[in-house]
Amino acid sequence: MNVPLLDLHPQTAALRDEILRAVTEVLDSTAYILGPKVTRLEEEVAAYSGAGFGIGVSSGTDALLMALMALEIGPGDRVLTTPYSFFATVGAILRVGALPVFADIQAETFNIDPDKMAELLADDAKKGKSIKAIIPVHLFGQCADMGKIVALAEQYGIPVIEDAAQAIGSEYPMSEKDGSVRWRRAGSMGLAGCFSFFPSKNLGCLGDGGMVISSDKAFADNLRCYRNHGAQPKYYHAKIGGNFRLDPLQAAVLSVKLPHLEQWHKQRQENSRIYRELFVQAGLTDNPVILPKAVYANSPDAAAHHHHIYNQFVIRAPRREELRNYLHKQGVGCEVYYPVCLHKQDCMKKYGTIELSLPIAEQLAQDSLALPIFPELGREQLARVVEVIAEFYRS
Numbered sequence: 001m002n003v004p005l006l007d008l009h010p011q012t013a014a015l016r017d018e019i020l021r022a023v024t025e026v027l028d029s030t031a032y033i034l035g036p037k038v039t040r041l042e043e044e045v046a047a048y049s050g051a052g053f054g055i056g057v058s059s060g061t062d063a064l065l066m067a068l069m070a071l072e073i074g075p076g077d078r079v080l081t082t083p084y085s086f087f088a089t090v091g092a093i094l095r096v097g098a099l100p101v102f103a104d105i106q107a108e109t110f111n112i113d114p115d116k117m118a119e120l121l122a123d124d125a126k127k128g129k130s131i132k133a134i135i136p137v138h139l140f141g142q143c144a145d146m147g148k149i150v151a152l153a154e155q156y157g158i159p160v161i162e163d164a165a166q167a168i169g170s171e172y173p174m175s176e177k178d179g180s181v182r183w184r185r186a187g188s189m190g191l192a193g194c195f196s197f198f199p200s201k202n203l204g205c206l207g208d209g210g211m212v213i214s215s216d217k218a219f220a221d222n223l224r225c226y227r228n229h230g231a232q233p234k235y236y237h238a239k240i241g242g243n244f245r246l247d248p249l250q251a252a253v254l255s256v257k258l259p260h261l262e263q264w265h266k267q268r269q270e271n272s273r274i275y276r277e278l279f280v281q282a283g284l285t286d287n288p289v290i291l292p293k294a295v296y297a298n299s300p301d302a303a304a305h306h307h308h309i310y311n312q313f314v315i316r317a318p319r320r321e322e323l324r325n326y327l328h329k330q331g332v333g334c335e336v337y338y339p340v341c342l343h344k345q346d347c348m349k350k351y352g353t354i355e356l357s358l359p360i361a362e363q364l365a366q367d368s369l370a371l372p373i374f375p376e377l378g379r380e381q382l383a384r385v386v387e388v389i390a391e392f393y394r395s
């Protein structure tokens with residue numbers, strides 16, 4: 001039995017007629033740039049995420065880039081972020097001419113460590129405050145520790161741009177001033193949140209797409225302006241933006257898919273539960289395999305909230321490269337997210353970050369492995385994945 005890492009066929013087949021109808025509507029409308037389909041999706045995603053405004057953009061990468069542009073971050077500025085993410089996170093920082101400052105991650109979550117951030121921010125405050133923004137990433141579908149991150153941001157007066165590309169709908173148990181817990185959705189806790197609709201994300205379109213959400217009206221207006229060459233009004237340019245527009249074709253498809261997102265999250269969560277059961281039965285947990293930790297699962301009312309949406313189910317495994325090859329040979333899809341930390345990428349040589357030592361991120365880049373978790377997988381397929389892993393460690 002082959003088990004692919006991701007198979008979009010079942011999702012596409014289930015929604016085929018509805019998607020074709022939505023695409024046909026756009027085709028026949030001849031409204032091919034922005035327009036009502038994009039506006040509708042912006043309202044739907046903002047409402048879903050608990051934010052005031054949505055600005056549909058061309059990709060998750062452009063969402064990040066545009067947010068930094070709208071903050072007027074550039075040469076001489078630095079942005080505090082994680083060394084463990086998809087390249088777009090740091091790429092956006094470098095493309096506006098700023099430099100990244102990397103705080104190491106927490107081994108349990110793969111997310112940026114607020115204690116390390118606190119040290120770097122204190123140090124930066126002493127040296128004259130060059131850190132102008134913070135970009136935490138909610139990796140694999142679990143939110144970074146936003147309570148602490150937002151508190152630090154407030155203390156130093158720095159905006160937070162959430163890279164929520166992998167985490168639309170993921171929730172974080174935010175402690176309120178009165179001691180109660182309010183679950184907040186990814187992207188709604190900072191000044192702005194960035195989503196990607198790349199096909200492998202939990203909500204994916206038929207190509208590239210993204211969105212920035214924000215509850216700050218002035219900032220949202222500013223973003224909308226940057227999305228369209230900084231024009232305000234048309235043909236008058238006080239700012240230099242870009243063409244970062246989301247296609248209405250993609251927006252129309254996403255509006256068909258969004259009502260199903262809750263169900264897909266639940267199926268991914270159920271697959272995670274089954275994996276955990278199977279790994280325990282196979283005697284593989286703790287040693288040699290470390291399963292992903294859902295760190296907010298014991299927070300008040302967690303069962304009713306998406307404390308993790310499992311965009312990826314990432315285990316830590318010794319002899320990772322050999323295991324990966326073995327799984328592939330047995331017809332089981334898997335992937336390494338990510339084999340090289342951001343500070344160690346070749347293009348970072350001229351920025352002097354290669355010499356940095358961020359031991360936790362570097363360790364996890366050596367032993368992390370993503371297993372198939374997409375919604376339509378059945379127990380039998382999950383059992384096959386665990387069986388092949390058990391075979392590998394027995395041999």
Ligand SMILES: *Cc1c(COP(=O)(O)O)cnc(C)c1O
Binds near residue numbers: 062166
């Ligand atoms: C996918 C992703 C992006 C980029 O999104 P695109 O839509 O592919 O441009 C940015 N950050 C993270 C963490 C991602 O996973």
